[in-house]
Amino acid sequence: xxxxxxxxxxxxxxxxxxxxxxxxxxxxxxxxxxxxxxxxxxxxxxxxxxxxxxxxxxxxxxxxxxxxxxxxxxxxxxxxxxxxxxxxxxxxxxxxxxxxxxxxxxxxxxxxxxxxxxxxxxxxxxxxxxxxxxxxxxxxxxxxxxxxxxxxxxxxxxxxxxxxxxxxxxxxxxxxxxxxxxxxxxxxxxxxxxxxxxxxxxxxxxxxxxxxxxxxxxxxxxxxxxxxxxxxxxxxxxxxxxxxxxxxxxxxxxxxxxxxxxxxxxxxxxxxxxxxxxxxxxxxxxxxxxxxxxxxxxxxxxxxxxxxxxxxxxxxxxxxxxxxxxx
Amino acid sequence: xxxxxxxxxxxxxxxxxxxxxxxxxxxxxxxxxxxxxxxxxxxxxxxxxxxxxxxxxxxxxxxxxxxxxxxxxxxxxxxxxxxxxxxxxxxxxxxxxxxxxxxxxxxxxxxxxxxxxxxxxxxxxxxxxxxxxxxxxxxxxxxxxxxxxxxxxxxxxxxxxxxxxxxxxxxxxxxxxxxxxxxxxxxxxxxxxxxxxxxxxxxxxxxxxxxxxxxxxxxxxxxxxxxxxxxxxxxxxxxxxxxxxxxxxxxxxxxxxxxxxxxxxxxxxxxxxxxxxxxxxxxxxxxxxxxxxxxxxxxxxxxxxxxxxxxxxxxxxxxxxxxxxxx
Numbered sequence: 001x002x003x004x005x006x007x008x009x010x011x012x013x014x015x016x017x018x019x020x021x022x023x024x025x026x027x028x029x030x031x032x033x034x035x036x037x038x039x040x041x042x043x044x045x046x047x048x049x050x051x052x053x054x055x056x057x058x059x060x061x062x063x064x065x066x067x068x069x070x071x072x073x074x075x076x077x078x079x080x081x082x083x084x085x086x087x088x089x090x091x092x093x094x095x096x097x098x099x100x101x102x103x104x105x106x107x108x109x110x111x112x113x114x115x116x117x118x119x120x121x122x123x124x125x126x127x128x129x130x131x132x133x134x135x136x137x138x139x140x141x142x143x144x145x146x147x148x149x150x151x152x153x154x155x156x157x158x159x160x161x162x163x164x165x166x167x168x169x170x171x172x173x174x175x176x177x178x179x180x181x182x183x184x185x186x187x188x189x190x191x192x193x194x195x196x197x198x199x200x201x202x203x204x205x206x207x208x209x210x211x212x213x214x215x216x217x218x219x220x221x222x223x224x225x226x227x228x229x230x231x232x233x234x235x236x237x238x239x240x241x242x243x244x245x246x247x248x249x250x251x252x253x254x255x256x257x258x259x260x261x262x263x264x265x266x267x268x269x270x271x272x273x274x275x276x277x278x279x280x281x282x283x284x285x286x287x288x289x290x291x292x293x294x295x296x297x298x299x300x301x302x303x304x305x306x307x308x309x310x311x312x313x314x315x316x317x318x319x320x321x322x323x324x325x326x327x
Numbered sequence: 328x329x330x331x332x333x334x335x336x337x338x339x340x341x342x343x344x345x346x347x348x349x350x351x352x353x354x355x356x357x358x359x360x361x362x363x364x365x366x367x368x369x370x371x372x373x374x375x376x377x378x379x380x381x382x383x384x385x386x387x388x389x390x391x392x393x394x395x396x397x398x399x400x401x402x403x404x405x406x407x408x409x410x411x412x413x414x415x416x417x418x419x420x421x422x423x424x425x426x427x428x429x430x431x432x433x434x435x436x437x438x439x440x441x442x443x444x445x446x447x448x449x450x451x452x453x454x455x456x457x458x459x460x461x462x463x464x465x466x467x468x469x470x471x472x473x474x475x476x477x478x479x480x481x482x483x484x485x486x487x488x489x490x491x492x493x494x495x496x497x498x499x500x501x502x503x504x505x506x507x508x509x510x511x512x513x514x515x516x517x518x519x520x521x522x523x524x525x526x527x528x529x530x531x532x533x534x535x536x537x538x539x540x541x542x543x544x545x546x547x548x549x550x551x552x553x554x555x556x557x558x559x560x561x562x563x564x565x566x567x568x569x570x571x572x573x574x575x576x577x578x579x580x581x582x583x584x585x586x587x588x589x590x591x592x593x594x595x596x597x598x599x600x601x602x603x604x605x606x607x608x609x610x611x612x613x614x615x616x617x618x619x620x621x622x623x624x625x626x627x628x629x630x631x632x633x634x635x636x637x638x639x640x641x642x643x644x645x646x647x648x649x650x651x652x653x654x
Binding site: 266 | 465477486490497500503514589590592623
């Protein structure tokens with residue numbers, strides 16, 4: 001018997017608005033990719049079907065059959081059980097409050113093994129092995145978007161705890177503070193999550209405060225204050241947008257500093273929709289806010305933006321089938 | 328050549344008020360121990376000399392020569408550099424704001440190798456391997472005393488970060504909140520550290536608020552509000568003491584929940600002077616405060632008191648010379 005040839009692997013990033021797929025060779029090179037909108041109606045099988053089609057498109061792009069892949073990794077929102085492949089409570093996907101056997105469903109359709117991971121954790125793992133985290137052995141990833149997710153790599157390995165580690169968005173920054181979308185009070189996400197920021201902007205706007213945020217939203221035919229809308233409002237010097245982003249930065253700095261005091265990692269990587277858009281612009285402000293709370297303040301961790309951007313989630317997911325070392 | 332016999336090892340817990348030493352056989356059994364007061368005057372060499380005498384006493388008690396020990400581990404306050412054996416900024420010890428080569432000094436006097444670790448980290452490691460942490464692979468130790476220290480064990484190994492991990496006392500619980508002895512604002516220790524609690528009690532008392540705390544302190548010939556004084560005041564139903572301890576428990580619950588959201592460990596172990604005295608009494612209250620902020624609230628980590636008590640620091644320190652597995 002001859003040794004098996006190393007095979008290409010697939011990755012799927014399942015987001016609330018888009019499904020991004022990639023086919024990667026054993027050395028980490030991208031051979032093909034595709035993107036589709038995430039279904040906003042229907043149910044989990046419909047979402048799975050869209051994922052299958054998007055992955056097949058990427059495989060066509062790469063010139064491989066999905067059944068010939070070593071496997072396909074998925075970065076999923078909600079509660080993704082890596083052992084069973086079941087995803088539960090993915091509330092930003094249609095009719096997905098309950099549980100659905102995503103891994104099994106995809107595996108049958110694609111004819112190859114499928115592994116499911118947490119979306120933020122696999123994106124952070126991608127940055128660790130292929131992106132901004134390459135120079136470091138330990139890092140904290142902070143994914144600043146609709147919510148604030150996190151991922152931890154310690155001593156070269158993802159730290160998952162009992163499956164739910166990395167919830168930096170729910171590190172408390174102000175006991176008794178603002179209500180968080182999670183229902184608790186004072187979480188970092190209550191100030192810094194895009195959903196919480198939009199709710200606060202609406203509240204202030206309804207009370208008569210001026211802002212162009214919602215005008216920009218309608219002009220660009222959005223129904224939500226996307227990261228792009230926030231960026232445009234900042235570019236226009238919009239007062240409310242500026243104040244709310246500064247408030248978010250304060251919360252991020254406080255919560256990240258708390259996490260650094262606890263973990264003392266070599267680097268912090270800021271990603272996610274808002275992180276990618278605003279990270280560079282607010283880098284110094286964020287460093288300053290962190291500095292106010294760092295217990296060892298003479299050697300802060302490196303503070304970096306993500307490097308893999310849109311493809312990061314799919315690349316990170318594909319690593320669920322790569323040996324535990326950097327490519 | 329025959330294989331060397333496994334040798335006994337020594338441990339020294341260097342505290343602000345006492346030096347506790349122990350001699351332990353390779354299986355973890357205590358063969359001898361001794362305790363001396365920590366010098367309150369003089370300089371680092373005087374403290375080192377008292378440590379040498381205390382370790383020699385324990386060796387006499389065990390019937391061994393210090394030079395025959397496999398080595399001696401030390402749990403030290405301040406900034407303890409495990410690589411060089413230098414201890415810096417141990418401000419609760421006489422004239423020790425600077426750096427002193429404690430490891431080298433002890434090693435010369437005792438005729439055996441000496442390793443230095445952080446006092447709280449070695450105590451937590453002791454609980455992990457010999458005490459309350461034995462059933463678990465990951466845990467967070469919270470040492471509630473004059474300050475609030477912490478230690479982390481992940482996947483069976485201490486997590487030290489870049490040398491300063493575990494500072495749970497400086498996880499922020501209230502942005503813009505109370506001034507902490509560390510100079511920053513809103514840290515858990517600003518509400519829960521015994522030093523901060525005493526400062527707040529004095530402030531309220533000077534402003535006319537009633538309390539028996541200081542009366543009890545004088546009656547028991549103390550110059551500080553020790554853990555025992557706080558306990559007695561609670562036993563007497565002292566209103567201010569009760570309120571300040573409840574405030575500390577709120578801060579502890581908030582900060583520990585933040586750490587659990589980030590690390591998702593199997594267990595939290597509460598130790599330290601106040602932890603040992605009050606942990607059991609406030610166990611339910613602490614669970615309740617944590618529960619308010621746990622992101623995954625249906626399976627909180629086990630919440631346990633330390634088991635090794637007074638000897639824990641010395642036993643944990645001796646493990647600096649034991650293989651990285653449970654005895």
